[in-house]
Amino acid sequence: GQSLEQPSEVTAVEGAIVQINCTYQTSGFYGLSWYQQHDGGAPTFLSYNALDGLEETGRFSSFLSRSDSYGYLLLQELQMKDSASYFCAVRDGNTDKLIFGTGTRLQVFP
């Protein structure tokens, strides 16, 4: 089977830095993706890591360690608009479907 675990909720204040962890168990592995979803909205792609290391895109960075089956999303200089749910996801090794993690709800306070 496949599973991805994330903390259910994280809170932080504006301007702070927050890290959302993701551990995964999959039958095959192409890479780890991160999606952001605001309430009632569609998931939107944030980042993708196929190789170990850190990928930086503006205020957001994503890290992957394949040997540890672990990754994280780092959000810096938090803004109120960052309040949303964040999902890690992996593409199934045998097919092309995307399997989502349990999701982390981030609440940013003033």
Place this chain on the structure above:
Amino acid sequence: AAGVIQSPRHLIKEKRETATLKCYPIPRHDTVYWYQQGPGQDPQFLISFYEKMQSDKGSIPDRFSAQQFSDYHSELNMSSLELGDSALYFCASSQLAGGDTGELFFGEGSRLTVL
């Protein structure tokens, strides 16, 4: 830029009725996915199509069926609706031939409410 189009955006049905959701993927995307997301839940994979052929099937009830047509649009048919089918249904598309970045493009979703 064109995005994934879903219709209807909202749908209210009674128990045991039938519902059909439509999805128009981004032009030149060869793969379509359907996901179901209940309140406070992560998106659950239902079914996918690659070049109009079913490529994978997830936790889709037997009461549900889907297909992809020659113009690449896809429809999700749900029959004998149950209260538990109330959810947001997302369609997503991707272009696998362009390389694998793990990026799916999601539509805005269709919110189904079963009364």
